[in-house]
Amino acid sequence: MRLGLLHERAWLGDLLALGSGLLTVVAFAPYSIAPLAVIGPALLFLSWLEATPRRMAWRGYLFGLGLFGFGVSWITSGLSLFGAHMQALALPLASVFVLVLALYPGIMGWVASRFAGLSAALRLILIWPALWTAFEWLRGTLFTGFPWLLLGDSQVASAPGGFAPVLGDYGVSWLVATLAGLLVCIVACRRAILRIGAAAMVLVLWFGVGALRAVDWTHPTGAPMRVSVVQGNVPQQTKWRPETFMRTLTRYRDLTRAHWDSRLIVWPESAIPALYRQVAGDYLDPLAAEAASHGSALMVGLFVKRGKKIYNAVASLGAAAPEFYFKHHLVPFGEYMPFKHLLGWLYRRMDVPMSGLSPGHGGYTVQAAGQTVDVSICYEDAYGDIVIRGLPQASLLVNVSDDAWFGDSLEPAQHMQIGRMRALETGRYLLRAANTGISGIVGPKGEVLALADQDRTEVLTAEVRPMGGATPYVRLGNTPVIALVFGVVLLGWFAGRLINRSGNHRGQES
Incomplete structure (x- = not known):
């Protein structure tokens, strides 16, 4: 799909974001089609390219509606057992729960738009995967936390899961989100060297991390x-x-x-x-x-x-x-x-x-x-x-x-x-x-x-x-991976500001 088409017909990008959220759920049990945990976020990242900040936030929110509306639909079953009076309220309350959870990827989309000064490759491979992991951690921590449908969990039987004993669930999520960004770079980055490099990195990461499964840590x-x-x-x-x-x-x-x-x-x-x-x-x-x-x-x-x-x-x-x-x-x-x-x-x-x-x-x-x-x-x-x-x-x-x-x-x-x-x-x-x-x-x-x-x-x-x-x-727990992802985001923010200042300075000189 041409990026220009997503830009010209915004509803196509919106539909892609919603569908990618639904698709990502199928990566988890009981379906366990683990590669979809890479493809789902990749489609969201694709919908973000060349989108306005408002559109990125909206598409992140649509992704969340698909992910949580399908993935945690079981909340309705639990609420309906809380007594006869709750049965009528089960669906409305579950809907509110989903609408709130979807705010996390929605806000993530808005924050991701703040890095427009960086190249598409940097955003796809470094910034957006780090943001994804940071927002998963925030969702699993704030207000007692809801660490459900973390990308890492879907990889427990797949090659990226080899990273779990090293940096834990969030580390695996970071890796999967990085693979998603690399996948988009293969099809959307303009320079051939970037596309080739991204494809090579996918292979190196997939098979390299998969080899960690052979390590006996205990x-x-x-x-x-x-x-x-x-x-x-x-x-x-x-x-x-x-x-x-x-x-x-x-x-x-x-x-x-x-x-x-x-x-x-x-x-x-x-x-x-x-x-x-x-x-x-x-x-x-x-x-x-x-x-x-x-x-x-x-x-x-x-x-x-x-x-x-x-x-x-x-x-x-x-x-x-x-x-x-x-x-x-x-x-x-x-x-x-x-x-x-x-x-x-x-x-x-x-x-x-x-x-x-x-x-x-x-x-x-x-x-x-x-x-x-x-x-x-x-x-x-x-x-x-x-x-x-x-x-x-x-x-x-x-x-x-x-x-x-x-x-x-x-x-x-x-x-x-x-x-x-x-x-x-x-x-x-x-x-x-x-x-x-x-x-x-x-x-x-x-x-x-x-x-x-x-x-x-x-x-x-x-x-x-x-x-x-x-x-x-x-x-070490979660501290190293969380410190690293927030460090990447901060460095990206400072780099973006420097690039913007440099561009404004050149514009004033001309």
Whole structure:
């Protein structure tokens, strides 16, 4: 498509931007066509060339509408389960959520327009990819953050994912956005040397970073151990009803007893929809003793009350005294209610069990089956900087979740893909237990060792190795890549100002 045509018929560029957002979603699970994570942003960059600042902002916003309108459509499913009164509000509230999220790429488009003084090649290869990464980080950080649909996550099984143990998820996003800029340069840069150089850089980056997958950043520290992940498959609509409570407890106990040959058995988030003290004496204590007699340990999702505060927790049970991990990063509106003085009318319509939780305190690990285990609950595993807080001391990762809130939508598959990225970043095995799926056991290269079908009662079993050592990402976190991308943006801004001043000076002399 000629750039002049996009300029002459602005609606074509607008349509291209919207379509590129929709296309980018297909790069992520469950579709997992990873190259589209390069092609989607490339089409957006193409629509930006020769566009006005206002048009660039608008096209960035359209891209965001496509990306989030399709990619996080599962928000509607979650809201509709918050009570009968919320069903009518689910679509409007989800729409507002998408409209707000789309502001990030929209503002990014406006900021990208501020670098018009630089050559197209510099903008495509350096400035715009750095801006992309900076705005992904801002979206994952501001207002508690929403680090979902990061370009890096789509590459967990592809060559660019080899960069994850070095600079993490955001580093992979930067690489993918750079590849997108290079792709546009191949077709749009005017000088042949730039087009040839861009094509060469695509090959070097793709295969060079892909070779990093062969590097073993971590190492086994013990013998293989058998582990199991229990997917109880308790429907969200009935999970919290008193009449189904004993049935749920019986299901998890029976599924567990069939796998006492596993050293560690993990249950999902809130597998027990009750407080620890309500089930400890008659249920959990005998089960823990039974586990210890078989040389096993349990990790169980439930709730713990300390004083007046209630925590979303994981209990580690076995031969020793119980240990607890309390969820640190809570989900707004699901686990706590922000802006109560403004949104009291909304909360009164919502029926969310255990929605008045407190953020956790203390460490990020528990002891289980003779291992130090790094624990995250549900949405926490979307934050790489949270997961690495228990490392390198921990030898295993465990994530427990309850994606039943989102039914048969895109969310469970996307969430499983995010979990795989955490394993790849840290060089650790991951045990992921989700109530209705998708549960899985993942290797230290992000590879799936065992996967449960969604909406099925199932127990996954595999052998894993305790791992030691630390990847560069574990040691350094997100700081290097974020400092670098903002540094590139600042240097580009100063360079653009110098070029503009030089041009104005020559104009005055002439």
